[in-house]
Amino acid sequence: MAEIQQKGDSGGKGGKKRAKKASTKIDMTPMVDLAFLLLTFFMLTTTFAKPNVMQLTMPVKEKNPNPEEQTKIKASQAVTLILAPNDKIFYYFGLNEPTDKSVPVPEIKVTDFSANGIRKVLLDRKRQQPEPIILIEPYSSEGKEAKYKNMVDILDEMNITDQKKYALVDISKKDIELIKKQNLPL
Amino acid sequence: MPKVKPHRTSPSLDMTPMVDLAFLLVTFFMLTTQFRPDEAVVVDPPSSTSDLVAPDSDILTLTIDNKKRVFFGYDKAPVKEAAIKAVGAKYGVSFTPTQIKQFSLLPNFGVPITQLASYLDKDTEDRKALNKTLPGIPYDSLNNQMIDWVLEARKANAAQFKKPTFLVIRGDGNADVKTVQTVIKLLQEKDINRFNLLTSLEMKPSFVGQ
Numbered sequence: 471m472a473e474i475q476q477k478g479d480s481g482g483k484g485g486k487k488r489a490k491k492a493s494t495k496i497d498m499t500p501m502v503d504l505a506f507l508l509l510t511f512f513m514l515t516t517t518f519a520k521p522n523v524m525q526l527t528m529p530v531k532e533k534n535p536n537p538e539e540q541t542k543i544k545a546s547q548a549v550t551l552i553l554a555p556n557d558k559i560f561y562y563f564g565l566n567e568p569t570d571k572s573v574p575v576p577e578i579k580v581t582d583f584s585a586n587g588i589r590k591v592l593l594d595r596k597r598q599q600p601e602p603i604i605l606i607e608p609y610s611s612e613g614k615e616a617k618y619k620n621m622v623d624i625l626d627e628m629n630i631t632d633q634k635k636y637a638l639v640d641i642s643k644k645d646i647e648l649i650k651k652q653n654l655p656l
Numbered sequence: 657m658p659k660v661k662p663h664r665t666s667p668s669l670d671m672t673p674m675v676d677l678a679f680l681l682v683t684f685f686m687l688t689t690q691f692r693p694d695e696a697v698v699v700d701p702p703s704s705t706s707d708l709v710a711p712d713s714d715i716l717t718l719t720i721d722n723k724k725r726v727f728f729g730y731d732k733a734p735v736k737e738a739a740i741k742a743v744g745a746k747y748g749v750s751f752t753p754t755q756i757k758q759f760s761l762l763p764n765f766g767v768p769i770t771q772l773a774s775y776l777d778k779d780t781e782d783r784k785a786l787n788k789t790l791p792g793i794p795y796d797s798l799n800n801q802m803i804d805w806v807l808e809a810r811k812a813n814a815a816q817f818k819k820p821t822f823l824v825i826r827g828d829g830n831a832d833v834k835t836v837q838t839v840i841k842l843l844q845e846k847d848i849n850r851f852n853l854l855t856s857l858e859m860k861p862s863f864v865g866q
Contacts (some may be wrong), residue, residue: 475710494669498671498675501675502674502675502678504669505675505678505679505682506678508682508683509665509678509681510684511683512685512686512689513681513685515689516685516688516689516690520707520839521701521709521710521824521826521854521855521856522704522706522707522709522710522854522855522856522857523706523708523709523710523824523852523853523855524704524706524708524852524853525706525708525851525853526840526850526851526852526853527850527851528840528844528849528850528851528852530844530847530849530851531729531844531845531847531849540698546723550670553833585861589861608833608834608837610832610833610834615832615833615834616832616833617664617829617830617831617834618702618827618828618829618830618831618832618833618836619702619829619830620833621833621836622702622703622704622827622829622855623704625853626661626669626704626706629705629706629773630705630860630861631706638837639691640837
């Protein structure tokens with residue numbers, strides 16, 4: 471197809487009989503077809519990139535936790551991030567102790583995963599002392615749940631903003647009630 | 657004026673460089689290729705800026721999809737053979753050598769141990785058709801087969817290859833955190849505290865305000 475054999479310039483002159491010269495060109499088309507077929511096959515089936523992983527080290531679970539030995543987080547250090555459904559983040563500073571009247575009720579703010587959202591909040595907080603302790607609580611109540619993607623994203627933000635102290639914990643009942651009380655859209 | 661005859665160029669062109677390149681690429685792909693295993697479930701991992709790379713071997717993968725199903729996978733056939741025997745013995749299910757062979761060829765699976773034998777008897781096409789409706793490996797506290805698989809695979813790997821196992825959680829971006837947290841908690845109960853969340857690479861933001 472790609473090669474069209476042209477009449478060679480043999481013959482013509484007189485009656486001299488020359489040995490018929492075969493053309494030096496070979497039709498490479500089938501070979502090329504095959505080569506490209508293999509090329510496409512290998513290109514499509516190959517997996518190159520080794521997967522990337524994000525390391526997550528959880529604390530060793532204590533068999534019999536002793537409440538007296540556990541350190542309480544100070545209100546000035548605590549930052550709670552609640553991963554809400556629909557890619558939103560609720561966050562508040564300080565502690566949420568509805569039973570203790572001396573602790574002011576925190577106000578929940580809403581933000582998102584964009585660069586101007588939670589990252590800005592975390593960086594602003596990082597400039598202030600004392601060093602924050604961040605509690606990450608994925609929302610899970612009444613069939614509405616945070617997505618795994620959000621969990622990875624927030625852990626990633628912790629790495630990006632270089633946070634020293636953070637923990638992934640279950641959402642507390644107090645926080646679910648606080649969200650309800652403040653009528654936040656889920 | 658004589659007619660200007662267009663100069664006829666030969667329609668054949670020299671394909672040699674192209675063919676050279678094509679063969680070069682074929683050779684390259686043939687040598688570097690690793691075939692993508694036919695996974696029982698397709699997940700779309702979330703992206704992160706972590707550039708840590710998983711090791712080449714000894715990887716135990718727990719795949720969590722968006723329907724709360726958990727799939728178990730290991731990258732070494734002898735470890736899987738040992739694991740299926742041990743877990744089968746624990747639940748009183750025995751497998752034929754063909755079934756064990758079939759099992760060691762699967763990249764991952766997600767059926768309870770009682771249904772595993774009939775799943776392994778099916779051929780590849782039937783299995784593929786079945787994969788969408790598989791229940792996943794049970795991981796609730798009453799019937800926790802997932803933890804048995806993980807522990808047996810770790811034990812077998814330590815015994816056969818004297819190497820630690822690298823535990824990877826491959827979750828779908830739309831899976832719910834609760835399932836992932838449940839799995840993590842169950843593993844923590846067995847003193848497995850280091851997890852690797854499989855992610856796809858995303859560029860690091862160029863600036864992070866100081």
